[in-house]
Amino acid sequence: MxxxxxxxxxxxxxxxxxxxxxxxxxxxxxxxxxxxxxxxxxxxxxxxxxxxxxxxxxxxxxxxxxxxxxxxxxxxxxxxxxxxxxxxxxxxxxxxxxxxxxxxxxxxxxxxxxxxxxxxxxxxxxxxAAVPRPPSAHVEEFWVPDLTGLVRISAADIERVTAERDYMRLHVGRRSWLIHRTIAKLEQELDPKRFIRVHRSVILRRDTIAGLSRDEAGHWCARLTDGAEQRIGRSYVEEIKRFAGR
Missing domain, CATH: 3.40.50.2300 (Response regulator)
Known part of the structure; x- marks a missing residue:
């Protein structure tokens, strides 16, 4: 017992x-x-x-x-x-x-x-734990409002972040939650080895990017594992190319 x-x-x-x-x-x-x-x-x-x-x-x-x-x-x-x-x-x-x-x-x-x-x-x-783990340099979880109060979301589960004025929407599967952050602040808090900013209002988890394409006008787009596509902002194209090893 x-x-x-x-x-x-x-x-x-x-x-x-x-x-x-x-x-x-x-x-x-x-x-x-x-x-x-x-x-x-x-x-x-x-x-x-x-x-x-x-x-x-x-x-x-x-x-x-x-x-x-x-x-x-x-x-x-x-x-x-x-x-x-x-x-x-x-x-x-x-x-x-x-x-x-x-x-x-x-x-x-x-x-x-x-x-x-x-x-x-x-x-x-x-x-x-025999030895205390050192604190992570990046946020590993978020408390977000829910109908029943607040729920804890692991940063590793977040697939996409989109900006909505002064709020950020965290997308996990078919659900999403709003938190009060600027996208610049959130970009600093998330692990850059796991997340990449592709637009002034969008951050993607790197492993959700299945491919890249370029249209006739020269605009780059990320094809995501769920079949969706995300336009890449011009100022983020070089970083995306480095991510793809180009």
Whole structure:
């Protein structure tokens, strides 16, 4: 029998703590080790109780949830963080402090169970690692808005990025999500060994490019593995040729 997942609940709203407790109590393999109503108390309890997981509100007076997560990370605590919030505009900050998941209030039981499963996988991986892996120089995943809150997308799964004014659309198969970034910023964040910019408003994953063609007017076009075609901007033609070994 595996040890239970010890959980610390942190929220400045008592009703929110009560709701999480009611959702957690019937679940197998979990134990609530403590509850806190502010960031300072949360850090004190985390230091004394060493929880496996902190269910952490973000918008709290004084020390907010992002500050708490950052302090826990700096302390070297072997603790997973799942943010629980009523706001969807903290996703980038949550990614910066390596949160395992991001739940929107009111939390649903099945969604919470999925977050706990992710926390267990995260902790198992961290505890198996003999040597900490150096951080990647490039973004490896994104938190993106979804109908149920926010979802995590691996950068490796993104096939195409298209610009829509101040937003970027990330295309994964038949689905797509919008994030608030400039294309220049996103180009810097993505691994250039995996992605290539082909137009002022388009970035492609390199392995989705199946071929190149040139029309009678001299315009270059990339033929993609899904059968689509993407016009190549004039200022990106030389880079595309280097990519093709020409």
């Amino acid at each position: 595996t040890d239970p997942l010890n959980i610390l609940i942190v929220d400045d709203e008592p009703l929110a703590i009560d709701r999480l407790r009611l959702l957690l109590e019937p679940m197998a393999g979990v134990a609530i080790s403590g509850e806190a109503g502010d960031g300072e108390t949360a850090l004190d309890l985390a230091g004394r109780l060493s929880p496996d997981l902190v269910l952490l509100d973000i918008a709290m007076p004084g020390m907010d949830g992002i500050d708490v997560a950052r302090a826990l990370a700096e302390s070297g605590a072997d603790t997973a963080i799942v943010f629980v919030t009523a706001f969807d505009n903290f996703a980038v900050a949550a990614f910066d402090v390596a949160a395992v998941d991001y739940l929107m209030k009111p939390v649903q039981g099945d969604r919470l169970e999925r977050a706990l499963a992710r926390a267990r996988l995260h902790l198992a991986g961290e505890r198996r």
